[in-house]
Amino acid sequence: MSGLALAQSGHLYQKLQVIETLLEASSVGQPAAGLATTWSQSPDGLRWQFDLRPGARFHDGSRVRAADAVAALQAATQAPGALSQAPVAGLRVLASADGRESLEILLHRPHATLPSLLAHFSTAVLAPGSWAPDGRTLVRILGSGPYRITRLEAPQRLEVAWFDGEGGPAPQIRRAGYLAVGRAETRALMAASGQADLVFALDPASLAKWRRTVSPARLASVTVPRVMALKLNAGAPVLSDARVRQALSLAIDREGIASAILRDPGLAATQLLPPTVPDWHDPSLPPLTFDLERAAGLLRAAGWRRSADGRHWRDVTGQPVTLTLRTFPDRPELPIVATALQEQWRQLGLPVRVSIGNSGDIPLGHRDGSLQIGLMARNYASTPDLTASLWQDFRPGGHDWGAMGWQSPPVWDALAALNSGAGLDRAAALRRQVVQGLQRDLPVIPVAWYRQHVAVSRRVQRPVLDPLERSYRLSALRWTDGDGAFASRGKDHT
Template structure:
């Protein structure tokens, strides 16, 4: 028994979502309560105001360190340029031993923290030792020892790990002054080494910064970050002159700001993919035919065109073209085929019932899909996916919660499906991120309950290669993306283009493709 095509209804849904004001009225605490509840005072004419959807959930680098990095308060041992090439940070040079087991980093001299204390090798070592025993990227490297030898930091490894320098660009490895910590090692203040220092913090919504040393001319001297959850509120703040930089804009906001007398729009494609994370250990999703059926029912180009206003963002594979070494143009693209999707479900033993959903052994093919509102497009994409899966007989319950619900559901084993935007530029070398997602145990934002030996072995082989080699690992990368395309532990939906509104009061703005910095130090008032 087959289900008749419902293409008109699919197009009607996408049209409805495309025309709807964002976000829709989701049952999500304050999000359904109307206008944004946090009053935002008019910024002074000399204060740069940045608005985005991200709240500061604490002072620890592992929690909100990325926000203090973006506002240029803190720094890491190494930096990267727009092409992902390593650059000096608090380390001025680095080298690895012939066997790949020892790395040496030459530390910068004559640097000071924001409290005036000297940046010493011992203080850098203490921060990295702390980061190495907390959840984060350093655990990927297999570090067996850290030591300081004169002005060098020496890291010893259990086995070669080429991406190690890239881990030291991650915000969770940021360097803070000793006075930032209490006697128990908890972060109680953000005393970094960046060009801006903290003036005040009001968790979880706002913090203010100021230049450590006054810059000449019309450079920005003071700035403020404010968390504003609703995209339309961020747009109104730009239109009213209360915000100078606004990030994570949705398509209606972009349309509203096009041709604005107050702001211009900047955009750049980022190495981020909106994906459907599946619990492959769930009885319904363990069969790869079911996962492939779900992938075949998704109309990626339609979602990208209707909801993102950019059909080119339909994800034909997991890693986008912006990751040129990982994007394989020869790979057969993901596509939509409802007939094949229904056929695969039939082969897997799922028969269509009178209620329009599929049943097997007395069980209904019904799944819960979890997503969150931090990125305003996610609830709308979830609604589209719900309808598209309904058309092949899968009943989906959409739950709109917090981003923390996904890693919590992964760790508890209760998660069934989740829609999230995964940043594969979180580390400039994607090997480390992919190890987090598709290693033997899977990852919070990657595989769940998926058993595969080949991909972790290939990733381990890549990780053992020295960094910066352009040709090595080509066969391994191609095989990894092919296996992920075939097995679908996660299902790509759309890629991502960051759009930022910039006040016409400013010049010199640009988008960091790795989202490490808002680059406020280079901004000038017009």
């Protein structure tokens, strides 16, 4: 939570159910009703109509109007808004004989991932009262979700309370508090001491200790479409040959990293996305493996030669090869994995300098061209349909957290065709084409998949975690009295 704006903290407002988007997403990424309860598209795919939920109200009590949604979507068509990826030709309010609020999105060409983009937090609809009189400065967050903000102290604390503006049954969780805690050890201590009811992002070391001790909390886990990966500057001469990138991949002992650092050998990445994302996981692909001998052979095939002492490599121009890897400590495992990679590549004969900075260094290095290798954790479910995220990362020109200097017209064409819409059989073939191209060329090198681990206090029933990490699902949580029975008390939830 780095500021008030949706671009900075919208993901948190969405997780706490403060804001709403026109559409939501099911656990498998399919479009679901949000502020819009019904929607349809024209036969040519160029016009989409959305009908808003009758009686929807903002947290200041004002009615949600189609004009408010149009204003929100108009803002989201500008970068970094998600709708900047869509070929939007126009937005307009539709007249309705029955008084229902409806709007229409007009497109220059069909765009199949539009429903997914409309579930992104940057498209959330806010009340006009959220803005200063100039209409440009955001001064408060007045959403339409089941919880309203009662206290906001960026960057650490946010408190919400149930909003009963539309009537209906109240959830068991009437109030909740969110606290951002940077140190993984502190989060684990809060869970163990019962200071919080839900604690997210437990690190591997804390998990290992957790499993060896008796704790007042339980553990809930779900595999998520988040990948620890190496972003490579394929435009740099030293990394432009796919055989060099393949050699770097072959020199990575993923099972060792997953077992020793992540404490979960099942998280060793054999391709970009895990089997829990079946549309984008191809079980027939040869898996990414560890083989130093093959790695050295690929470097020789790329024209590299051993130095006179036989310990290091010279590239095709005869220059000694030294690489720099950038990463950041926002996720505590990243610097540790970076050190492991440094040692594993040293065994191949490649000296690597590890630079630990902040998360903004990788996008900055992409933009100014200075990045060689970046170790990152990339969430591919920022939009429910992963097509949109993959297009953003691997389109021509690449992306801050995606490809850099990489050229692959077949992958670009396949992603563009998926964006435009394709039948089920053709879409499956196009996805395979993308997955195979990424596995072959390795513009990013997958290292490990992620499992979200959450400590759950015994005051609440074990939650069903969101595999897309879009929501904490506060409104669905239930209190327990210790015997599994529901409690009707209006407790706070932290």
